[in-house]
Amino acid sequence: MANGRNRRRRAPMSLRNVQVGGARPYRIDIGADLLRDGALLAQSLRGRHALVVSDNNVAPLYLQRTVDALRAARPDIRIASHAMPAGEQEKTLARFGNAIDALAALGATRDGCVYALGGGVVGDLAGFAAACWMRGIDCVQLPTTLLAMVDSSVGGKTAVDLPQGKNLVGAFHPPVAVIADTAALATLPARELRAGFAEVIKYGAIVDAPFLDWLAAHSDALLDGDADALSEAIARSCAHKAAIVERDPFEHGERALLNFGHTFGHAIETAQEYGTLNHGEAVAIGMVLAARLSTALGMATDTDTMILRALLQRFDLPTQLPAGLDPDTLLAHMRLDKKAQASGLRFVLWDGLGRARVVADVPEDAVLGVLRSG
Structure with a gap:
C-alpha cells in the first residue's frame, strides 16, 4: 500500500x-x-x-x-x-x-x-x-x-x-x-482515505448538519492527513454511531439510518462485481441518489442535495452513477437488500440535512426514475 x-x-x-x-x-x-x-x-x-x-x-x-x-x-x-x-x-x-x-x-x-x-x-x-x-x-x-x-x-x-x-x-x-x-x-492510498470520508459525511447527513459545516471548513487538513483533524472526525463519527447502536443494537429501528446511501451503493457494488468502485465511492453516489429520491417524493429540496453533492466533491468523491449500469439490474439487486420487506422497498431517505428517516413501500417507478436520470 x-x-x-x-x-x-x-x-x-x-x-x-x-x-x-x-x-x-x-x-x-x-x-x-x-x-x-x-x-x-x-x-x-x-x-x-x-x-x-x-x-x-x-x-x-x-x-x-x-x-x-x-x-x-x-x-x-x-x-x-x-x-x-x-x-x-x-x-x-x-x-x-x-x-x-x-x-x-x-x-x-x-x-x-x-x-x-x-x-x-x-x-x-x-x-x-x-x-x-x-x-x-x-x-x-x-x-x-x-x-x-x-x-x-x-x-x-x-x-x-x-x-x-x-x-x-x-x-x-x-x-x-x-x-x-x-x-x-x-x-493508506489517497483514494482509500477519500472513500472513508463518505461514511464520515454520512453522519452529518443523517443526524448532525453542523458536522457537515465543520467538515467543509477542515476539508484541506483532513485530506492532507492532519492528525488532530482526523482524530476529531473519527471521534465525532464514532460517537454518533455508538449512540445509535446503543439504542438499537440489532437494527430494529433507528440503526437503519446508518444505511443512508447504502441501498443504492450496495446495488452498484454488486452490479460491478466489487471490481470498480470501492465501498465508500459507491456510498457517496448512493447518498446523492437517496437525496434525489427524497426530493422526487416531496420530502426535501434540491438545495440540500446540492450542498451534500458539493461536500462529497470537495473530498474528491464521485456523485453520479457510472456509465453502463442498467437501472433494472440495480433495482433487482435492491429487492435483495436486507432493508427490503415483502410489501416493497425500504430506503433511508431524508427531510433535509441532518434529518434522515426510514421510508417503507417506496414506489419502484420513483426509484427507476432517479436511476435513469443518472
Missing part, C-alpha cells in the same frame, strides 16, 4: 475514547501508534489463544508489530496469524472457511480472541469467524482504514458476501474493544 499523497505529520495526539454502551459495552480507543501498545492490545484477551487476521496489503505493514506487541505484553499466549487476499471480492464463504481453519489449527478455546487487523473486509470476515467459532468468541477490531475506523469496526455487524448481494450471510457480534491507530492512515 503506497502512500497516496504527502501528508502533514504532527506530534502524536492524546488518546481519545468513545464508549459504546448497551448489553455488551466496549470502548473505542483512537490515537497514534496504538498497534505498538501491547498492554492496550492485550487488555481484552481473557485466554491464551489469539488469532490475528489481516490481508496481504496490511500484513506486511502492521502484522508483525501487532504480534510482537501482544507477545511482549502476554508472553504466555499462543498467537497465530492468517492473511487473506485483499479486496471486497474476497469477502466470501470460502475465505471465511479459511479463517475458521486457522482457528482450528490454533486450537482456539472459548476464551480465545480474534484480532481483525485491516479494513472493512477483514473486520467483517474476521468478526464473523469469531461469531461462529464455538458459537462465539471474543473479537478485537483493529481498523487500519478510515472507513473501518468510523463505520464497520463499530457496532458488531459481521458478514460475508454472496454473488446475489453484499453481507447476506452474517451475524451481530459486537467486539470487546476497538483500537483505531491513526498512524496507519499515513500509509
Whole structure:
C-alpha cells in the first residue's frame, strides 16, 4: 500500500475514547501508534489463544508489530496469524472457511480472541469467524482504514458476501474493544482515505448538519492527513454511531439510518462485481441518489442535495452513477437488500440535512426514475 499523497505529520495526539454502551459495552480507543501498545492490545484477551487476521496489503505493514506487541505484553499466549487476499471480492464463504481453519489449527478455546487487523473486509470476515467459532468468541477490531475506523469496526455487524448481494450471510457480534491507530492512515492510498470520508459525511447527513459545516471548513487538513483533524472526525463519527447502536443494537429501528446511501451503493457494488468502485465511492453516489429520491417524493429540496453533492466533491468523491449500469439490474439487486420487506422497498431517505428517516413501500417507478436520470 503506497502512500497516496504527502501528508502533514504532527506530534502524536492524546488518546481519545468513545464508549459504546448497551448489553455488551466496549470502548473505542483512537490515537497514534496504538498497534505498538501491547498492554492496550492485550487488555481484552481473557485466554491464551489469539488469532490475528489481516490481508496481504496490511500484513506486511502492521502484522508483525501487532504480534510482537501482544507477545511482549502476554508472553504466555499462543498467537497465530492468517492473511487473506485483499479486496471486497474476497469477502466470501470460502475465505471465511479459511479463517475458521486457522482457528482450528490454533486450537482456539472459548476464551480465545480474534484480532481483525485491516479494513472493512477483514473486520467483517474476521468478526464473523469469531461469531461462529464455538458459537462465539471474543473479537478485537483493529481498523487500519478510515472507513473501518468510523463505520464497520463499530457496532458488531459481521458478514460475508454472496454473488446475489453484499453481507447476506452474517451475524451481530459486537467486539470487546476497538483500537483505531491513526498512524496507519499515513500509509493508506489517497483514494482509500477519500472513500472513508463518505461514511464520515454520512453522519452529518443523517443526524448532525453542523458536522457537515465543520467538515467543509477542515476539508484541506483532513485530506492532507492532519492528525488532530482526523482524530476529531473519527471521534465525532464514532460517537454518533455508538449512540445509535446503543439504542438499537440489532437494527430494529433507528440503526437503519446508518444505511443512508447504502441501498443504492450496495446495488452498484454488486452490479460491478466489487471490481470498480470501492465501498465508500459507491456510498457517496448512493447518498446523492437517496437525496434525489427524497426530493422526487416531496420530502426535501434540491438545495440540500446540492450542498451534500458539493461536500462529497470537495473530498474528491464521485456523485453520479457510472456509465453502463442498467437501472433494472440495480433495482433487482435492491429487492435483495436486507432493508427490503415483502410489501416493497425500504430506503433511508431524508427531510433535509441532518434529518434522515426510514421510508417503507417506496414506489419502484420513483426509484427507476432517479436511476435513469443518472
